[in-house]
Amino acid sequence: xxxxxxxxxxxxxxxxxxxxxxxxxxxxVLEVIRTRGPIGRTEISEITSLSRQTVQNIVAELExxxxxxxxxxxxxGRGHPGMNVQIKADHAFSLGFHVDxxxxxxxxxxxxxxxxxxxxxxxxASSPDAANAQIIQxxxxxxxxxxxxxxxxxxxxxxxxxxxxxxxGNVSGADATNFSEFGSEENLERLQEALGLPVVxxxxxxxxxxxxxxxxxxxxxxxxxxVQFGMGLGAGLVLNGxxxxxATKNAGEIGHVCVNPVGPECTCGNRGCLEKYLSLNVLCExxxxxxxxxASVARIEELFDQNNQTVLDWxxxxxxxxxxxxxxxxxxxxxxxxxxGGIIKPEFLEALLERAAPLPNPPxxxxxxxxxxxxxxxxxxxxxxxxxxxxxxxxxxxxxxHLLL
Ligand SMILES: [Zn+2]
Numbered sequence: 234x235x236x237x238x239x240x241x242x243x244x245x246x247x248x249x250x251x252x253x254x255x256x257x258x259x260x261x262v263l264e265v266i267r268t269r270g271p272i273g274r275t276e277i278s279e280i281t282s283l284s285r286q287t288v289q290n291i292v293a294e295l296e297x298x299x300x301x302x303x304x305x306x307x308x309x310g311r312g313h314p315g316m317n318v319q320i321k322a323d324h325a326f327s328l329g330f331h332v333d334x335x336x337x338x339x340x341x342x343x344x345x346x347x348x349x350x351x352x353x354x355x356x357x358a359s360s361p362d363a364a365n366a367q368i369i370q371x372x373x374x375x376x377x378x379x380x381x382x383x384x385x386x387x388x389x390x391x392x393x394x395x396x397x398x399x400x401x402g403n404v405s406g407a408d409a410t411n412f413s414e415f416g417s418e419e420n421l422e423r424l425q426e427a428l429g430l431p432v433v434x435x436x437x438x439x440x441x442x443x444x445x446x447x448x449x450x451x452x453x454x455x456x457x458x459x460v461q462f463g464m465g466l467g468a469g470l471v472l473n474g475x476x477x478x479x480a481t482k483n484a485g486e487i488g489h490v491c492v493n494p495v496g497p498e499c500t501c502g503n504r505g506c507l508e509k510y511l512s513l514n515v516l517c518e519x520x521x522x523x524x525x526x527x528a529s530v531a532r533i534e535e536l537f538d539q540n541n542q543t544v545l546d547w548x549x550x551x552x553x554x555x556x557x558x559x560x561x562x563x564x565x566x567x568x569x570x571x572x573x574g575g576i577i578k579p580e581f582l583e584a585l586l587e588r589a590a591p592l593p594n595p596p597x598x599x600x601x602x603x604x605x606x607x608x609x610x611x612x613x614x615x616x617x618x619x620x621x622x623x624x625x626x627x628x629x630x631x632x633x634x635h636l637l638l
Pocket of ligand 1: 488489490499500501502503506
């Protein structure tokens with residue numbers, strides 16, 4: 234019978250058998266140690282609701298596998314100091330790539346997000362094939378220069394601008410370079426085979442959100458939106474402690490929210506999208522700079538430092554759209570904070586925010602102006618860092634956030 238109700242995907246993963254449950258418990262304990270360590274076993278037991286004996290057994294196994302190390306904690310009150318568990322940061326490494334239409338940045342991180350290798354190259358052409366070639370070359374460069382660490386790589390995180398192709402077909406009105414094909418299943422399989430490692434994909438804004446959540450200012454929030462301000466405009470959403478990717482990994486494409494039904498045509502095929510007013514691409518047009526040239530961002534920063542009138546005028550024009558963006562995020566998601574980041578320096582984003590003040594307050598009450606919008610802390614490497622965090626999350630850790638809270 235074909236008319237049986239479809240079982241939601243989330244239910245299909247709930248079946249357990251003992252072997253799988255054991256693996257799951259290992260991953261839960263490991264994730265708690267990674268994100269909250271150094272930490273005592275009693276505390277792990279309290280957070281995970283696993284028995285103390287189970288936690289002790291799992292920690293002993295992780296220790297003998299070289300994944301965690303034990304060391305004496307601080308004495309508190311009477312009695313002996315307990316032993317704390319900490320991740321052995323150099324047990325394994327992940328490789329993250331930030332791919333955009335202009336360049337590819339690769340970083341290698343240990344399990345605690347410390348960057349041990351970094352390299353950026355320009356793209357010879359704005360196409361998935363050119364990006365693939367550079368990714369494979371960068372991975373090879375790393376392997377040649379760090380033979381020993383390369384043997385401990387466990388996965389690859391890729392971050393690229395969305396929207397991505399879905400199984401249902403191409404993104405409508407796709408960009409001329411068909412860069413959305415980069416995220417297609419076929420392309421990911423090709424890369425996985427060439428790199429010899431499992432590959433995980435996120436859109437660049439989601440990766441940056443994850444980077445901020447694990448290593449940056451997002452650590453302070455359980456729910457926030459990260460806005461990636463670049464040639465386009467995208468958002469990554471961390472909701473209830475977990476990244477929200479959306480059904481086709483395209484959640485947060487706020488740049489393509491229509492803010493003017495009779496506005497200029499957008500590459501997505503619609504009219505008056507937010508990023509037609511609020512993106513570096515628009516500013517490039519005003520300054521007659523080439524948006525596909527890497528040097529254009531540096532030139533904008535230079536002109537901004539010189540108080541260039543065209544840049545300042547554009548900021549005044551764009552300010553109402555910053556307010557609109559904040560309002561859309563607030564009304565839809567009610568997050569604790571909005572973190573603003575991207576490919577331009579923080580001072581530029583701060584100046585843009587200043588012009589947008591006062592920001593609209595939701596009708597259900599004032600949040601105050603000062604803490605709602607923050608500038609991202611991880612800087613330009615946030616996206617690549619987020620790509621490695623995505624690999625750690627997908628390949629090392631369960632979606633424990635929901636289990637913990
Ligand atoms: Zn659009």
